[in-house]
Amino acid sequence: MKRLLLVFVALFFLLSGCAAREDQMAGHSAEMEGMTEGHGHGDVKVTKHFDESLTKLTDNNLYSLELVIPDEHLKMGVNTVEIIVHHSTGGDVAQADVTVTPWMPSMGHGVMEKPVVMERGGGLYSVENVVLSMTGHWQLQVKVAKDDKTDEAVFDFPEIKAMGHEHAMMHAPPPKDLDYATEKMTVNDIFKVSYKSTGGLIRINRIHSWELTIRDADGQPVNNAKVTVVGDMPEHGHGLPTQPEVFNMGVGGFYRIDGMKFQMPGWWVVTINVMADGVHDAVSFNLDVL
Amino acid sequence: MKKRIWRFIGAATAAGLLLSFMNMMNPDSARSMDQHTWTDREKLVLRSLWLGSLDPLPVDPSNKYSDNPRAAALGKKLFFEDKFSGNQKVSCATCHREDYFFTDNLPQSHGMDITPRRSMPLIGVAYNSWFFWDGRTDSLWSQALGPIENKLEHGISRTMSAYIIGKYYRREYEEVFGALPDFMEDTFPQHARPALDDPEALKAWILMTPEQRAEVNRVYVNMGKAIGAFVRTILPEPSPFDIYVEQIVSGKPLKSRMALTDNEARGLRLFIGKAKCTNCHNGPLFTNGDFHNLGVPPKDEKKPDKGRAAAITQVLSSEFNCFGKYSDARSEQCLQLRFIETSEEKYTGAFKTPTLRNVTERPPYMHAGQFATVREVLEFYRSKAQNPELGHDKLTDEELDQLEAFLHALSSPLKSLQTDEK
Numbered sequence: 217m218k219r220l221l222l223v224f225v226a227l228f229f230l231l232s233g234c235a236a237r238e239d240q241m242a243g244h245s246a247e248m249e250g251m252t253e254g255h256g257h258g259d260v261k262v263t264k265h266f267d268e269s270l271t272k273l274t275d276n277n278l279y280s281l282e283l284v285i286p287d288e289h290l291k292m293g294v295n296t297v298e299i300i301v302h303h304s305t306g307g308d309v310a311q312a313d314v315t316v317t318p319w320m321p322s323m324g325h326g327v328m329e330k331p332v333v334m335e336r337g338g339g340l341y342s343v344e345n346v347v348l349s350m351t352g353h354w355q356l357q358v359k360v361a362k363d364d365k366t367d368e369a370v371f372d373f374p375e376i377k378a379m380g381h382e383h384a385m386m387h388a389p390p391p392k393d394l395d396y397a398t399e400k401m402t403v404n405d406i407f408k409v410s411y412k413s414t415g416g417l418i419r420i421n422r423i424h425s426w427e428l429t430i431r432d433a434d435g436q437p438v439n440n441a442k443v444t445v446v447g448d449m450p451e452h453g454h455g456l457p458t459q460p461e462v463f464n465m466g467v468g469g470f471y472r473i474d475g476m477k478f479q480m481p482g483w484w485v486v487t488i489n490v491m492a493d494g495v496h497d498a499v500s501f502n503l504d505v506l
Numbered sequence: 507m508k509k510r511i512w513r514f515i516g517a518a519t520a521a522g523l524l525l526s527f528m529n530m531m532n533p534d535s536a537r538s539m540d541q542h543t544w545t546d547r548e549k550l551v552l553r554s555l556w557l558g559s560l561d562p563l564p565v566d567p568s569n570k571y572s573d574n575p576r577a578a579a580l581g582k583k584l585f586f587e588d589k590f591s592g593n594q595k596v597s598c599a600t601c602h603r604e605d606y607f608f609t610d611n612l613p614q615s616h617g618m619d620i621t622p623r624r625s626m627p628l629i630g631v632a633y634n635s636w637f638f639w640d641g642r643t644d645s646l647w648s649q650a651l652g653p654i655e656n657k658l659e660h661g662i663s664r665t666m667s668a669y670i671i672g673k674y675y676r677r678e679y680e681e682v683f684g685a686l687p688d689f690m691e692d693t694f695p696q697h698a699r700p701a702l703d704d705p706e707a708l709k710a711w712i713l714m715t716p717e718q719r720a721e722v723n724r725v726y727v728n729m730g731k732a733i734g735a736f737v738r739t740i741l742p743e744p745s746p747f748d749i750y751v752e753q754i755v756s757g758k759p760l761k762s763r764m765a766l767t768d769n770e771a772r773g774l775r776l777f778i779g780k781a782k783c784t785n786c787h788n789g790p791l792f793t794n795g796d797f798h799n800l801g802v803p804p805k806d807e808k809k810p811d812k813g814r815a816a817a818i819t820q821v822l823s824s825e826f827n828c829f830g831k832y833s834d835a836r837s838e839q840c841l842q843l844r845f846i847e848t849s850e851e852k853y854t855g856a857f858k859t860p861t862l863r864n865v866t867e868r869p870p871y872m873h874a875g876q877f878a879t880v881r882e883v884l885e886f887y888r889s890k891a892q893n894p895e896l897g898h899d900k901l902t903d904e905e906l907d908q909l910e911a912f913l914h915a916l917s918s919p920l921k922s923l924q925t926d927e928k
Contacts, residue, residue, distance in 0.1 A: 322803070322804065322807065322810070323799060323801060323804070323810055323854070323855045324804075324810035324812060324854065324855060325799065325812075325815075325851070325854030325855050326851065326854075327851070328849065328851045328852060350801060351890075352801060420554070420788055420789060420794070421788070421789055421794050421795060423841045423842065423845060452785070454852075456847070457796045457797075457847055458845035458846070458847055459845055459846070459847055459848065460845060461844075461845070474844075474845070475841070475844065475845030477845070479786075479794040479795070479796040480785050480786065480788070480794060481551075481784055481785070481788055482785075506550055506551065506554060
């Protein structure tokens, strides 16, 4: 609901030119004159578009930023936020290059997933795919670059918590009646793929090889495919500890994957991507590694 | 209830009849018997953790001396040799104490000075793919060389090491590795090494001829290979847990007293089940050998230890890695290095899962000794119950007690094949 409202507000800004008239947005984005939480530049006033937004002055005073969290709180998992960039002298900043980086200061690390920033117009930027991979103290580093001028601010979130629902989504337990077949059609029925571990039973913590056979829907071997492999543990949200390599054997639709390794017991999903003659398709195999 | 009665009666011998009758009278005791009943799937997991499932020592293709008993005997002497240090007081055994399961009791080890991390336990270390907490080397022999030139640890150089070998270990060295050149003081500098943290030693190193450098490196590497051959022999013996698994798997659990108490068995059930400890602590050495960021508080907030992330380029660029010219392996044998995961983001702040063999007997814990007791470690994991990567579920105080009890059952004496030849 709030997201819709944001889009509406953005459209309004686009049409009306800017932020000076937000006082007409009765009730929803009442004018707020507030001190920012910037570093010692307390006398700069920011006109807030949203009651519940967080505001920060960038380090060199160039911009003031408003951060809106549609779901009220950031949580462990995937988040979306909205950022409104104002000039510190007033007026909104359009067509800026905004980058957002989640960071865990106590651990000195971020996340692999990159937030995706989309400009909505009128100084409003929506930021999707803000992934906070664990609970604890997080920061969002927001960098704004425009016309050779770059400045940044850090929003601090001392305690990010897990939400039950998100937890379940990111870390799904194996469904009942999992299909452990080692021969399957790809999603769009273009290729038939089968695999077998060359050393027999797949054992945990061993680097080993797989033999793949790829055929087309008529059962003819596909010898010219480009094949990539991705391993994933849906319950834990992480992948293989190695980077496997695929070798095309050149005959019989045979391919060899070297460097497979599973370092945790349980449900693994190994996805084989096949690209041949300009056609791309993929198949996922379930494994129960003990 | 009736079913249970029949099961008991069916299973009982004449003597057992009385026992099962008492079980029915005493619900506590009846439940205790259930503690030792495992499903087929659980038995498979127990078997996978059993010491009997441990493979023979893996061949180290990069060290052709790794199973040479003479090399191991020399390596043992070098391991305990104080001369390989700036103050003549530090040996490998300073921080890897034989009387403390080859680690020490300090949060951060003390060699020449205080190191940033804790000493690693060496039990079954030869089964690892990567060495040190961050895996910055890919073989035991190259691992052994790192501390020698580290200012905080042994604080000497490879040229000094070659001198010491030549002076005190010439005969044993030559028996294994062949002729040893003379390292004369007027031709070889005493402190020369390719070090970025010691300009004097670096200058001395580059002023040597390429042939001299190669000669010194050769001796230095052989020294590491001898130490590696010894350290390989440090292995665990069966613990009460292993005896218990034999009792369970043999299918005759009632013939003698169970090797685990009821409480320990409850802990074991949590360990492989609800508490999900086997996510990382799996296999007969209770480690998957991979690197994980647990969110353990850093020792220095301002300078967090990047762990594995900082080690990836180190191991790839090391002159002493499996691909290097001092390795005895063919490059296709260097599987770990070939398929190394190079994502620094994935491994920031990540450290190697240590073995849990003898874990309760060698506090403190974590890579910088952040926790003084096993209980603190368990409490920490409980506090992280919401973290999906750790996901230990909600555990009660009683369940922590049981897990702790179980961990005690992983203790055993050490088996060092070389111990008698000291």
